[in-house]
Amino acid sequence: MSNSTKTTLMFGVIFGVIFLVFISSNKPAINQSVNRSVDSQPAQIEPMIIRNSVTKVFDLKAGQSTGWIGFEEGRTADVSYSSPDYDYFLIYSDGTSYKCSRNAVIPEKYHCYVNIKANSNQLVTMVIKYR
Secondary structure, eight states, X not given: OOHHHHHHHHOXXXXXXXXXXXXXXSSTTSOOOTTSOGGGSOTTOOOEEEOSOEEEEEEEOTTOBOOOEEEOTXXXXXXXXXXXXXXXXXXXXXXXXXXXXXXXXXXXXXXXXXXXXXXXXXXXXXXXXXX
């Protein structure tokens, strides 16, 4: 796929969103951090933790969501989202949500998880690049 095709498909919403998330859970397999604010985490969270730079593609039906997605503790990640028509929301565990569009800019987020929720059938691409 050519670079211009990738650019066209990848986003218009290329957010230079930087995530620095400290992951915490009661499960012993997940690292814990005392610096994370408990108030920013929804109850009963079972996040999918993304630990490497990767491209994820979610085929969501109308009303469907990805579930909570988190990032590796102590690392900074640039994250971008795209879809053919941007009919989805990004919902954060700090209680904020953003309607996506080709030129949307999402503020930097810290210490929280993200959930992608589709309004209509969506093929959403999420690109995570750890620094």
